[in-house]
Amino acid sequence: MPQGAYWTPVADALAHLREKLHPVCGVEGIPLCQGANRILAGPAIALRAHPPATNSAVDGYAFSGPIPEGAHELTLVDDRSAAGDPYTGVVPAGHAIRILTGADVPQGTDTIILQEDITTDGKAIAFNGPLKTGSNARQAGEDMARGQIILPGQHKLKPCDLATLASAGVGRLNVRKRLRVGILSTGDELLEPGAMACPGKIYDANRSMLCAAITRWGYDVRDLGIAPDNRDTIKATLDQAARDCDVILTSGGASAGDEDHISALLQNTGSLALWRIAIKPGRPLALGIWNKTPVFGLPGNPVAAAVCALLFARPALSVLAGAGWVDPVSYKIPAAFRKNKKGGRQEYLRARMTPEGSAEIFGSEGSGRVSGLSWATGLVALPDEAVAIDIGTPVTYIPFGEMGL
Numbered sequence: 001m002p003q004g005a006y007w008t009p010v011a012d013a014l015a016h017l018r019e020k021l022h023p024v025c026g027v028e029g030i031p032l033c034q035g036a037n038r039i040l041a042g043p044a045i046a047l048r049a050h051p052p053a054t055n056s057a058v059d060g061y062a063f064s065g066p067i068p069e070g071a072h073e074l075t076l077v078d079d080r081s082a083a084g085d086p087y088t089g090v091v092p093a094g095h096a097i098r099i100l101t102g103a104d105v106p107q108g109t110d111t112i113i114l115q116e117d118i119t120t121d122g123k124a125i126a127f128n129g130p131l132k133t134g135s136n137a138r139q140a141g142e143d144m145a146r147g148q149i150i151l152p153g154q155h156k157l158k159p160c161d162l163a164t165l166a167s168a169g170v171g172r173l174n175v176r177k178r179l180r181v182g183i184l185s186t187g188d189e190l191l192e193p194g195a196m197a198c199p200g201k202i203y204d205a206n207r208s209m210l211c212a213a214i215t216r217w218g219y220d221v222r223d224l225g226i227a228p229d230n231r232d233t234i235k236a237t238l239d240q241a242a243r244d245c246d247v248i249l250t251s252g253g254a255s256a257g258d259e260d261h262i263s264a265l266l267q268n269t270g271s272l273a274l275w276r277i278a279i280k281p282g283r284p285l286a287l288g289i290w291n292k293t294p295v296f297g298l299p300g301n302p303v304a305a306a307v308c309a310l311l312f313a314r315p316a317l318s319v320l321a322g323a324g325w326v327d328p329v330s331y332k333i334p335a336a337f338r339k340n341k342k343g344g345r346q347e348y349l350r351a352r353m354t355p356e357g358s359a360e361i362f363g364s365e366g367s368g369r370v371s372g373l374s375w376a377t378g379l380v381a382l383p384d385e386a387v388a389i390d391i392g393t394p395v396t397y398i399p400f401g402e403m404g405l
């Protein structure tokens with residue numbers, strides 16, 4: 001650790017964000033079909049029981065149970081109950097009725113036998129017991145009761161949640177308005193991807209990555225482009241962005257070099273809350289406020305920008321967007337590598353899980369080695385303190401998928 005500066009521990013930086021941030025997005029009503037990735041403004045209540053009526057889980061025959069052990073014969077009612085076209089009469093005792101999967105179980109019946117388990121001449125069915133009452137029937141409300149809370153407020157909706165809500169009769173949702181996230185790259189050296197290459201220039205890797213992550217997280221991306229290393233231009237860009245966005249993510253210029261304008265500008269406003277974090281990669285993360293809008297000054301090196309976005313921006317944006325703080329889900333798996341880590345800062349290594357279920361790491365820890373981000377399927381997180389990792393030592397693995405990527 002370089003001397004002469006204070007390095008905020010990762011846990012302190014996360015605690016600071018968690019304490020200071022609060023939801024900034026209003027509420028709007030939307031149709032259910034647009035709900036994926038949106039955040040519920042309040043609990044979702046089942047407007048209808050699911051299933052709404054007891055229905056059949058199979059194609060077969062319905063009758064009144066229980067049926068004792070032995071051979072049985074039941075006379076068939078000359079009708080049927082089908083999904084969407086239920087039988088509305090009453091099935092008399094000692095009778096059975098043809099029933100199809102999903103059809104309401106008619107009055108006078110409560111038990112269904114699979115069509116494969118009977119023989120029939122079209123007038124009666126013959127089969128062997130025993131059958132318990134309720135066999136092959138899906139009871140009304142067994143999945144969701146009317147009035148039940150089916151999803152809590154602050155929940156970010158997954159595609160499968162839309163099936164749950166639809167089944168419970170919910171057609172419209174009250175959700176948080178989408179968080180507007182500005183993404184700005186800074187640096188004279190940056191070119192738009194695909195532009196004519198020239199000496200001294202590199203392609204902007206961070207903006208596409210960050211814009212895509214923001215979209216995956218369900219937020220509204222405001223692409224602020226590339227700003228040159230000119231303090232007035234960056235200042236004007238931030239002024240406009242603070243009007244158009246709820247939060248701004250920048251990359252580059254977060255350190256303390258002559259052209260590191262983001263940290264300098266935030267420092268000038270007196271709002272640079274956190275700057276140097278005890279983390280590798282990502283040491284010069286600059287967290288501040290620009291005209292009341294939170295700014296995440298991510299480091300320029302793409303790997304550091306990715307790690308800081310996942311570790312700090314993701315939970316913070318989740319709070320701002322109304323979904324509350326989210327910790328990444330991690331797994332303890334054996335290391336497939338050796339490393340002697342020094343104490344003082346947390347380290348995040350590009351990693352992937354081997355077919356045997358252990359964690360291998362990318363060949364280089366250089367935070368400009370962007371290809372390692374594509375190689376990896378997640379990160380191995382190493383603690384602040386010194387650790388000696390040998391093959392088989394349990395390490396913390398966080399799949400990118402658990403961080404919404």
Ligand SMILES: Nc1nc2c(c(=O)[nH]1)N[C@H]1C(S)=C(S)[C@@H](COP(=O)(O)OP(=O)(O)OC[C@H]3O[C@@H](n4cnc5c(N)ncnc54)[C@H](O)[C@@H]3O)O[C@H]1N2
Nearest residue numbers: 185203204205206252253254255260283298299300301304
């Ligand atoms: N004296 C010190 N120097 C540096 C320190 C330090 O603590 N003291 N930290 C180093 C670390 S660690 C990092 S990370 C970088 C971060 O610095 P900045 O955030 O100021 O980033 P830049 O200097 O602007 O850029 C760093 C590096 O990344 C490239 N870059 C920037 N933006 C992009 C982009 N959008 N796409 C692709 N590559 C990008 C840039 O060209 C530089 O190579 O500071 C160290 N120095």
Ligand code: MOO
Nearest residue numbers: 281282283304367
């Ligand atoms: O944050 Mo830097 O990327 O550690 O090299």
